[in-house]
Amino acid sequence: MARIGVFICHCGENIASTVDCGKVAEISSKIPGVVFSTDYKYMCSDPGQTLIKDAIKKYKLTGVVVGACSPRMHEPTFRKVVASEGINPFFCEMANIREHCSWVHPKGEETTQKAADTIRILVEKVRNNEPLYPIKVPVTKRALVIGGGIAGIQASLDIANAGNEVILIEKEPSIGGHMAQLSETFPTLDCSQCILTPRMVEVAQHPNITLMSYSEVESLEGFIGNFKATIRKKARFINEELCNGCGDCTLKCPIKKIPDEFNAEMGKRPAIYVPFPQAVPNKPVIDKDNCTHFKNGKCQFCKTNCSAGAIDFDQQDQLITVDVGAIVVATGFTIKGTDFFPEYGYGKYKDVVTGLQFERLLSSSGPTLGEVRRPSDGKVPKKVVFIACAGSRDPAKGIEYCSKICCMYTAKHAMLYKHKVPDGEADIFYMDIRAGGKNYEEFVRRAVEEDDVNYIRGRVSKVYEKNGKLIVRGVDTLLNSTPVEIEADMVVLATASVAHSDAESLAQKLHISYDSYNFFSEAHPKLRPVETNTAGITLAGACQAPKDIPESVAQASAAASKTIALFSQDLLTREPIIAVSNKSTCVGCFLCQSVCPYLAIEREEIKDRNGNIIKTVASINSGLCQGCGTCVAFCRSKSIDLQGYTNNQVFSEVSALFERSEEYV
Amino acid sequence: MTELQNIAKKLFDDGSINLLIGYSNNENGGTSAIFIDNSADIDKLIYNENCHQNLMVYFQKPEVKKFGKLAFVVSLPGLKSVLEIASENQIKDGDAYFIAIDKDGNPSLLQDFHQIEDFITNNQTKPPMGLLKLMEKINNMTREERWQYWTDEFSKCIKCYACRSVCPLCYCTQCITDINIPQWISTESSPIGNLDWHIARAMHLAGRCIGCGECMKACPVDIPLALLTANLNKSIAIHFGDEPGMKADYKYPLSHYKLEDKENFIR
Known part of the structure; x- marks a missing residue:
C-alpha cells in the first residue's frame, strides 16, 4: 500500500500569491494513500529539504509529490532528497503548480483548485510508479571538429591539449577559414595571417589531432559518447x-x-x-x-x-567511418554577394565589391599585393564609399538580424584605405554604429578623429555608373534627410553574413536544430549558449550567428571545455526514461523503427530451443533511446511503453483528472 | 478439371505446398474458404463472383503457418494485402504461392512480389460506384450532419469485432481493444465504447487499408466501415501522394519522413 507525502512549495510569493498553498495541502491530505501533506515557503531550501527527509522517516513514506516549479528546475534536487532517504528517486514526482498554474492564472479559488487537481494527478502517477535505475554508457574519448576556421582550430587545439584525440575536418583544401582571408584585424590592426598561421601549423603538427582537409560529413549515427561519423574525403x-x-x-x-x-x-x-x-x-x-x-x-x-x-x-572519394564521443560544429558563415542587391547594380559594376573582396585588395598576400586598386581598370580609387548594413537589418531583404561584424570591419577598411591612400576620401553610410566590445568604440573614434573618415548617417537608395564614376545616391538623416550624391571611384558593400547554403542539410545530418536563417540553434540562449539540443554536439563560431574573431575563439574554447568535461568521465550516466518493448506481444511490423528519430530500434530474432526463428521483434537500444515516446504513440498493439511515463501511469493521471469528487474541492 | 484446379494440383504434385487456401461451395448455397491439405480435395476448389472473402486473413494464423509451404487463391484485393503486409514485415518473398484470379476470372500462378506488383498494375479496378456515391454524399454533409450520420451508424454496433476478424491487416496478436491495463478503449457496446473502437480501428488502418471492403461485408448491422478508411486513404494520397498495397517496399507515409513532404498544415 502506497504511503505518499505531498509537499506544497510557496516559492516565496511566486506560487503563494495566487494559490492558497495551505488549502492545496489540506485537499491533498484527503486523497487515499496520502499520509502526510504540508506546505512550506521554500521547499528547495535546506530546511525545506530537511522537512521532506524528516517526513519520509516519520511517516514511512514510499512516494513523494512536490508541488512546486517546473521539474526542469528542481526535479534533480528533490529526487536526490528522496534517494538520500533510501527511496528509489523515481518515486518522487513534481507537480508544476508555478509555470503551469500560479504564473499563468489570477489569484482565486479556481487557481487553487487547479493546483490541487495537478497534485492529485501526480499522486496517481506516483502510485503507479516503478523503481528505475540509471543507465551507464561508455564514452569514446575522441572528438570530431567540423570546420577548420579559427573556431574549429581553437576548439581542436584545446581538446587535444587536454590529452584527447581530435579529428578535424575541413571541406576546403586548406584550414584557415575566413580569418586567413583577412588583411588586418580590428581593433588592434594586427596582421590576421601572422596570428593565424602559427595556429594552423600547430594543428598540423599536434600529435593528438588528425587533420582531414577537403572532407565533409556524409552521415552521423549514434548518440553522446558513442557517435559513428562517416566522412567523405573528397578526391x-x-x-x-x-x-x-x-x-x-x-x-x-x-x-x-x-x-x-x-x-x-x-x-x-x-x-x-x-x-x-x-x-x-x-x-x-x-x-x-x-x-x-x-x-x-x-x-x-x-x-x-x-x-x-x-x-x-x-x-576516388573515400568514405571513412570514425567513432567519436563528441562533436564540435564550427562550420562558419558566408556573406551575400553583390548580385543580391538590385539597387547597387546586381553585381554588374566591377567596382562595387563586397567587404571580403575589399579585404583581399587590402591584403599584402592579395591579388594587388596590398595596394588598393579597383578591379575595373586597376587605378587607385580616390574616393571610396562604404555602405554598412547592406542586406542586414532589412526585413525587405529577409535578413532582419544585425550581421554584427560590419560596423567594425567597415571602420577598419576605411582606416586601412586612408593609410594606403592618404589623399583619398572615405565615406561611410551607416544606420547606427554598433561598437560594443573591448576597445571597439575607441577604434571607431580613431577612424573618425585620426584618419578623417567621413561618416554619413543614412541609407543608400541607389548606385549607378555614369562617365566612369559610380554615383551613390543616399540621404543624410542627421541633416534633416538631405539627399546626398557622391561620385565615387569604388563602392564597398558590407554585405550581410549568412549561413552556408548547405547548413540546413548538415543540421539534418547531425540532427541538430537550426533557426529560420539556417544558423544552428543553441540549447538555451543564455545559460547553454554552446550546446545544441542534441547531447554531445556543441557549437563554435559563426555557424550559430554572426560573430567576430574574439567571440568565435571564446566560444570555441567553451565548446572545447564542454567536450573535455564529457571526456573526463569513463561512463556516462543516463536517466532511465527510455522505451521498452514487450517481446511477447510485438508482431514485428517495425513501424516503430521507421519513426524513431534516434535509430534506437533494432530487430531481435526470437528463437526456439532448436535455434529456429519464431519471430522477429522490436528491441530498444537503451543507449540510443532518448525517451521521446514517438514509438509508443505509433505502436498499434501497445507493445512499447515508456519507462517513467507508462501507458498505465498516463492513463491513471488522466482518469484522476476526470474523477474529481466533492472531497477534493 | 478447371485451370485453377490444374494449377493447384501441380503445386501439390511437385511438393511445392502443404496447404492451399481457396474457395468452395458451402451447404448454404454460398461459398466459403476451404483448406486443402492433400490433392484429393482439389476437385472442391472453385472460383466465381461470389468468392469475395480476402483469404490473406488466414496467412498469419498459427494454425495455418504450421503447415509450412502455403498457397492462396487471391484476387486483386488479396494481392494488395500481400504487398501491404510485406511492407510491414509480415511476409517475405517466397513465403507462399499465389494463384491470382484476373478480372476475367482466369487463374495464373504468381511466385514473387515483383510479379504481384505487375499483376496489380495491370488489373486495376475502380471502387464500386455505390461506395463512391455514399462517400461523396457524406463528404458533402456539414460537420454536424456528418457527426450525426456516424453517431447513428455506430449506435448499431454490437462490438462483435467481425470487422477485425476478416481484416488481413488486423494481425496483431494483442489488439489494443483487448488490453485492460490500462483500458484505453471501453469494451462495452455503448455510444462512447463504440466510438472509441471505430476511431481506433480507422486510425490503425489509415494509409494501410487496401480497400477489400471485407469489414463492411462482414458487419452484421451494415455499418459502411470501409468508407472511413477509404476517406483517410484519400487524405493521405492528397497530402503525401502514396497508396498502400501497390509496392512491397511501400513506405508508410505517416511514419516515414521525406524531405519533400509538405509542411503546409503546420501553422
Whole structure:
C-alpha cells in the first residue's frame, strides 16, 4: 500500500500569491494513500529539504509529490532528497503548480483548485510508479571538429591539449577559414595571417589531432559518447603521402584564369592549386570541373612535371567511418554577394565589391599585393564609399538580424584605405554604429578623429555608373534627410553574413536544430549558449550567428571545455526514461523503427530451443533511446511503453483528472 | 478439371505446398474458404463472383503457418494485402504461392512480389460506384450532419469485432481493444465504447487499408466501415501522394519522413 507525502512549495510569493498553498495541502491530505501533506515557503531550501527527509522517516513514506516549479528546475534536487532517504528517486514526482498554474492564472479559488487537481494527478502517477535505475554508457574519448576556421582550430587545439584525440575536418583544401582571408584585424590592426598561421601549423603538427582537409560529413549515427561519423574525403587527385608541396604543378598548369575563391574572385588561379601560400596542408588539389584532363583527357602537364609522382587522376572519394564521443560544429558563415542587391547594380559594376573582396585588395598576400586598386581598370580609387548594413537589418531583404561584424570591419577598411591612400576620401553610410566590445568604440573614434573618415548617417537608395564614376545616391538623416550624391571611384558593400547554403542539410545530418536563417540553434540562449539540443554536439563560431574573431575563439574554447568535461568521465550516466518493448506481444511490423528519430530500434530474432526463428521483434537500444515516446504513440498493439511515463501511469493521471469528487474541492 | 484446379494440383504434385487456401461451395448455397491439405480435395476448389472473402486473413494464423509451404487463391484485393503486409514485415518473398484470379476470372500462378506488383498494375479496378456515391454524399454533409450520420451508424454496433476478424491487416496478436491495463478503449457496446473502437480501428488502418471492403461485408448491422478508411486513404494520397498495397517496399507515409513532404498544415 502506497504511503505518499505531498509537499506544497510557496516559492516565496511566486506560487503563494495566487494559490492558497495551505488549502492545496489540506485537499491533498484527503486523497487515499496520502499520509502526510504540508506546505512550506521554500521547499528547495535546506530546511525545506530537511522537512521532506524528516517526513519520509516519520511517516514511512514510499512516494513523494512536490508541488512546486517546473521539474526542469528542481526535479534533480528533490529526487536526490528522496534517494538520500533510501527511496528509489523515481518515486518522487513534481507537480508544476508555478509555470503551469500560479504564473499563468489570477489569484482565486479556481487557481487553487487547479493546483490541487495537478497534485492529485501526480499522486496517481506516483502510485503507479516503478523503481528505475540509471543507465551507464561508455564514452569514446575522441572528438570530431567540423570546420577548420579559427573556431574549429581553437576548439581542436584545446581538446587535444587536454590529452584527447581530435579529428578535424575541413571541406576546403586548406584550414584557415575566413580569418586567413583577412588583411588586418580590428581593433588592434594586427596582421590576421601572422596570428593565424602559427595556429594552423600547430594543428598540423599536434600529435593528438588528425587533420582531414577537403572532407565533409556524409552521415552521423549514434548518440553522446558513442557517435559513428562517416566522412567523405573528397578526391584531390594528389597522393598526399608522395606530394612534397613544391608547387611545380601549379606553375605548369596551362589553365590560369579560374576565379580564385581564396581571393574572393578578385584574382585568378590555375586548375591545380594551393589556395594560398601558407595553406595547411600545403598540398595542391585539382579542380576537376576546370581541369583539361578531366574535360577531354588531353592534358597531363602537372603529372609530367611532378618530380614526386604524386598526381593521381584516378583517385576516388573515400568514405571513412570514425567513432567519436563528441562533436564540435564550427562550420562558419558566408556573406551575400553583390548580385543580391538590385539597387547597387546586381553585381554588374566591377567596382562595387563586397567587404571580403575589399579585404583581399587590402591584403599584402592579395591579388594587388596590398595596394588598393579597383578591379575595373586597376587605378587607385580616390574616393571610396562604404555602405554598412547592406542586406542586414532589412526585413525587405529577409535578413532582419544585425550581421554584427560590419560596423567594425567597415571602420577598419576605411582606416586601412586612408593609410594606403592618404589623399583619398572615405565615406561611410551607416544606420547606427554598433561598437560594443573591448576597445571597439575607441577604434571607431580613431577612424573618425585620426584618419578623417567621413561618416554619413543614412541609407543608400541607389548606385549607378555614369562617365566612369559610380554615383551613390543616399540621404543624410542627421541633416534633416538631405539627399546626398557622391561620385565615387569604388563602392564597398558590407554585405550581410549568412549561413552556408548547405547548413540546413548538415543540421539534418547531425540532427541538430537550426533557426529560420539556417544558423544552428543553441540549447538555451543564455545559460547553454554552446550546446545544441542534441547531447554531445556543441557549437563554435559563426555557424550559430554572426560573430567576430574574439567571440568565435571564446566560444570555441567553451565548446572545447564542454567536450573535455564529457571526456573526463569513463561512463556516462543516463536517466532511465527510455522505451521498452514487450517481446511477447510485438508482431514485428517495425513501424516503430521507421519513426524513431534516434535509430534506437533494432530487430531481435526470437528463437526456439532448436535455434529456429519464431519471430522477429522490436528491441530498444537503451543507449540510443532518448525517451521521446514517438514509438509508443505509433505502436498499434501497445507493445512499447515508456519507462517513467507508462501507458498505465498516463492513463491513471488522466482518469484522476476526470474523477474529481466533492472531497477534493 | 478447371485451370485453377490444374494449377493447384501441380503445386501439390511437385511438393511445392502443404496447404492451399481457396474457395468452395458451402451447404448454404454460398461459398466459403476451404483448406486443402492433400490433392484429393482439389476437385472442391472453385472460383466465381461470389468468392469475395480476402483469404490473406488466414496467412498469419498459427494454425495455418504450421503447415509450412502455403498457397492462396487471391484476387486483386488479396494481392494488395500481400504487398501491404510485406511492407510491414509480415511476409517475405517466397513465403507462399499465389494463384491470382484476373478480372476475367482466369487463374495464373504468381511466385514473387515483383510479379504481384505487375499483376496489380495491370488489373486495376475502380471502387464500386455505390461506395463512391455514399462517400461523396457524406463528404458533402456539414460537420454536424456528418457527426450525426456516424453517431447513428455506430449506435448499431454490437462490438462483435467481425470487422477485425476478416481484416488481413488486423494481425496483431494483442489488439489494443483487448488490453485492460490500462483500458484505453471501453469494451462495452455503448455510444462512447463504440466510438472509441471505430476511431481506433480507422486510425490503425489509415494509409494501410487496401480497400477489400471485407469489414463492411462482414458487419452484421451494415455499418459502411470501409468508407472511413477509404476517406483517410484519400487524405493521405492528397497530402503525401502514396497508396498502400501497390509496392512491397511501400513506405508508410505517416511514419516515414521525406524531405519533400509538405509542411503546409503546420501553422
